[in-house]
Amino acid sequence: MARIGFIGLGNMGLPMAQNLIKAGHELQGFDIFPASVDRLVAAGGKAAADAGAALKGADVLITMLPSGKEAREIYLGPKGLIAQAATGTLLIDCSTIDVASARAVAAAAAERGLEMLDAPVSGGVGGAQGATLTFMVGGSDQAFARAKPYLEVMGKTIVHAGGSGNGQAAKICNNMVLGISMIAVSEAFVLAEKLGLDHQKLFDIASKSSGQCWSLTTYCPVPGPVPTSPANRDYQAGFTAAMMLKDLKLAQDAARESGASTPLGAEAAMLYNLFVGQGAGAKDFSGVVNFLRGA
Ligand code: NAD
Numbered sequence: 001m002a003r004i005g006f007i008g009l010g011n012m013g014l015p016m017a018q019n020l021i022k023a024g025h026e027l028q029g030f031d032i033f034p035a036s037v038d039r040l041v042a043a044g045g046k047a048a049a050d051a052g053a054a055l056k057g058a059d060v061l062i063t064m065l066p067s068g069k070e071a072r073e074i075y076l077g078p079k080g081l082i083a084q085a086a087t088g089t090l091l092i093d094c095s096t097i098d099v100a101s102a103r104a105v106a107a108a109a110a111e112r113g114l115e116m117l118d119a120p121v122s123g124g125v126g127g128a129q130g131a132t133l134t135f136m137v138g139g140s141d142q143a144f145a146r147a148k149p150y151l152e153v154m155g156k157t158i159v160h161a162g163g164s165g166n167g168q169a170a171k172i173c174n175n176m177v178l179g180i181s182m183i184a185v186s187e188a189f190v191l192a193e194k195l196g197l198d199h200q201k202l203f204d205i206a207s208k209s210s211g212q213c214w215s216l217t218t219y220c221p222v223p224g225p226v227p228t229s230p231a232n233r234d235y236q237a238g239f240t241a242a243m244m245l246k247d248l249k250l251a252q253d254a255a256r257e258s259g260a261s262t263p264l265g266a267e268a269a270m271l272y273n274l275f276v277g278q279g280a281g282a283k284d285f286s287g288v289v290n291f292l293r294g295a
Pocket of ligand 1: 007008009010011012013030031032033036051064065066067070074094095096097121122123124125238239240243
């Protein structure tokens with residue numbers, strides 16, 4: 001069993017850390033929010049006083065932070081994790097961050113001879129709790145082979161997407177599809193309402209027709225057809241609109257930098273920006289249907 005340092009014990013990080021503990025690993029965790037560290041201790045983990053203490057003696061160090069800003073702060077610089085890490089420590093960043101930051105941090109790790117992976121996830125809090133996450137991994141073959149047994153404890157599908165940053169590239173491409181498809185499905189329900197077509201009837205038909213997609217059949221944005229979707233609990237997140245906006249902005253930054261044409265991605269980012277601007281950032285992202293309806 002390994003000694004694992006875990007930094008960022010939020011909605012995703014805490015259940016991921018709990019699954020590593022359940023698998024028998026020794027886990028030392030840190031979060032700037034002390035109550036999260038208390039929850040980790042209650043689940044059998046050890047409290048680390050700061051990020052450096054989480055790293056100390058660890059074979060593997062995992063981070064699950066909000067964005068590239070926190071990842072750069074924690075990994076880089078003379079007091080950062082990369083400067084402090086002992087030879088042989090495997091670094092895995094599971095946060096969703098911009099491709100450029102992921103590559104910058106991995107390059108700094110490589111300069112010190114450390115193996116580092118970007119390994120963002122999809123599957124949400126339910127996936128983190130149930131250990132069914134999908135991991136999209138960027139980095140060397142050797143680092144991927146070392147990390148896989150740990151990622152398998154937290155997820156079901158582990159895909160090596162290529163070199164450093166490719167995990168993040170896969171994540172933002174996937175979430176751009178998700179943001180666009182949720183708006184498309186929501187617009188269809190809003191139009192159906194105007195045309196006098198029942199929600200359930202549209203669902204029964206579209207879910208078996210060419211309009212079928214995850215946003216419709218798993219995460220239906222209106223109450224009723226899919227009882228487990230957030231629409232049935234007043235759009236309590238799930239995956240917040242603020243997080244969706246963050247990912248759509250990351251996709252737009254990457255599109256600008258790489259010269260890719262993504263007009264629907266740009267439109268989706270603009271619509272989520274307006275939705276979040278109305279104070280809906282903490283709501284589930286499928287609540288965009290209410291924004292489109294004008295509620
Ligand atoms: P969260 O805000 O609940 O958790 C982030 C945690 O990091 C917080 O507990 C915060 O206190 C901690 N933190 C911030 N800066 C820190 C620092 N310098 N040192 C130590 N701890 C620090 O967010 P989350 O929902 O757990 O998401 C984490 C990441 O996973 C994000 O990048 C998000 O985009 C991604 N993600 C989230 C979901 C989801 O459904 N929530 C799904 C897939 C991916």
